[in-house]
Amino acid sequence: MAKRLTQALGVDIGTQSIKVAGVRLGKDGPVVTGLAKGPTPDNAIDHTGIYDPTALGGALHTVLAQAGMLGLKDVIFSIAGQSSVVVRNLEVPRMSDKELSDHMQWEIQRNIPFAESTVISDFRPVENPALENTQNMEVVMAVSPQSAIGTILELLKAAGCRAAAIDVEPLALGRVLRSCHPADLGLKKVCLVNYGHNTASINMYRESVLAFPRSVPTGGAALTKAIADSSGLTSEEAEARKTSAMITGGPGGDDGSTGTYQPYNPFTETAAETAADTDLVEPAEIAAEVEPEPVVAPIVATDSGDTSLFDSFRPQLDEFVAELRRSIDYYRSRGGDIDQIALSGGGAGLKGLGPYIGSSLDTPVSVVNPLQGIGVDLPETYSVERASEFAVAVGMGLHIAYD
Numbered sequence: 001m002a003k004r005l006t007q008a009l010g011v012d013i014g015t016q017s018i019k020v021a022g023v024r025l026g027k028d029g030p031v032v033t034g035l036a037k038g039p040t041p042d043n044a045i046d047h048t049g050i051y052d053p054t055a056l057g058g059a060l061h062t063v064l065a066q067a068g069m070l071g072l073k074d075v076i077f078s079i080a081g082q083s084s085v086v087v088r089n090l091e092v093p094r095m096s097d098k099e100l101s102d103h104m105q106w107e108i109q110r111n112i113p114f115a116e117s118t119v120i121s122d123f124r125p126v127e128n129p130a131l132e133n134t135q136n137m138e139v140v141m142a143v144s145p146q147s148a149i150g151t152i153l154e155l156l157k158a159a160g161c162r163a164a165a166i167d168v169e170p171l172a173l174g175r176v177l178r179s180c181h182p183a184d185l186g187l188k189k190v191c192l193v194n195y196g197h198n199t200a201s202i203n204m205y206r207e208s209v210l211a212f213p214r215s216v217p218t219g220g221a222a223l224t225k226a227i228a229d230s231s232g233l234t235s236e237e238a239e240a241r242k243t244s245a246m247i248t249g250g251p252g253g254d255d256g257s258t259g260t261y262q263p264y265n266p267f268t269e270t271a272a273e274t275a276a277d278t279d280l281v282e283p284a285e286i287a288a289e290v291e292p293e294p295v296v297a298p299i300v301a302t303d304s305g306d307t308s309l310f311d312s313f314r315p316q317l318d319e320f321v322a323e324l325r326r327s328i329d330y331y332r333s334r335g336g337d338i339d340q341i342a343l344s345g346g347g348a349g350l351k352g353l354g355p356y357i358g359s360s361l362d363t364p365v366s367v368v369n370p371l372q373g374i375g376v377d378l379p380e381t382y383s384v385e386r387a388s389e390f391a392v393a394v395g396m397g398l399h400i401a402y403d
Contacts, residue, residue, distance in 0.1 A: 175395045
């Protein structure tokens with residue numbers, strides 16, 4: 001029997017930055033022992049997957065060295081990308097473990113969207129109260145091409161680390177809901193939006209249990225580009241300006257409407273290109289001191305921040321809000337429901353984003369804090385806004401507390 005890890009590094013590599021969280025198991029539960037962040041090398045990764053594992057491995061090694069975290073070798077790595085992994089929830093007939101194993105091999109072959117035929121896969125039943133008294137059950141399935149796994153192993157070798165597990169973003173975020181928000185978000189039906197630089201994941205949870213994963217190839221970079229195009233600034237200057245912008249009101253106009261739209265359908269050709277870009281495997285059971293502050297009322301512009309700058313990227317943000325609405329509407333059409341929206345990732349720190357989404361979709365919005373509800377042993381204090389960037393990395397580290 002393999003020895004259970006008592007400490008590990010959770011690693012989340014995005015197109016803009018590398019985030020790392022050290023997590024150990026203490027006597028009272030998991031403890032975050034370190035956080036580190038550094039830039040992602042240009043052209044090494046995009047929304048489809050990893051292109052340059054050697055460059056990424058070197059960058060990861062630099063981040064760990066600068067943070068004094070090279071002593072932690074065991075890594076829980078987040079695999080992502082439309083060409084790297086697919087995660088789906090399936091409803092299947094209730095059956096024995098052996099029957100389910102045989103059936104899932106057929107489901108996995110039927111759902112492979114990759115040209116490569118050699119894949120690594122895993123699945124696990126998940127709780128769905130709506131199916132308790134029926135003949136069906138729900139299963140979460142993850143599939144990745146063998147080459148994508150090989151690329152990750154090459155990356156970690158270049159970083160001087162070893163793979164303890166390869167996991168997926170929506171399951172990591174579910175652990176954060178359970179462990180860090182056990183008294184609020186972890187008990188609700190939540191749409192958790194991890195708003196990154198080039199991609200955004202839109203995941204639905206029932207009391208921390210993944211119910212519907214989705215990823216779309218749009219993120220904060222689209223807002224930055226809109227600012228640069230309208231003002232003649234460089235990308236770096238536009239990125240800096242974006243953080244000062246104040247997002248106000250609701251999308252589409254004074255009435256807050258987003259115009260006409262079609263509910264998201266994962267079986268259309270367009271949706272098939274962007275659906276299930278969530279991550280791989282070891283689906284764990286996923287489990288406060290700071291209560292979330294939902295906001296649903298429209299926000300009136302204030303003097304803080306550059307409100308005029310918001311106009312330059314408002315159309316791109318409106319497109320994202322409409323995409324979020326489509327995903328929620330589709331989920332509800334399949335019998336699910338949402339009590340609250342939660343934000344994580346670097347984009348969660350944009351001024352006024354939560355209130356803007358909340359007033360647009362008439363749903364409470366809060367920001368995920370992966371440094372509450374668990375032990376924290378860090379040399380400095382991280383604000384809630386900054387902490388949300390590390391939600392996936394912390395969730396990866398929490399893998400050792402559940403699997």
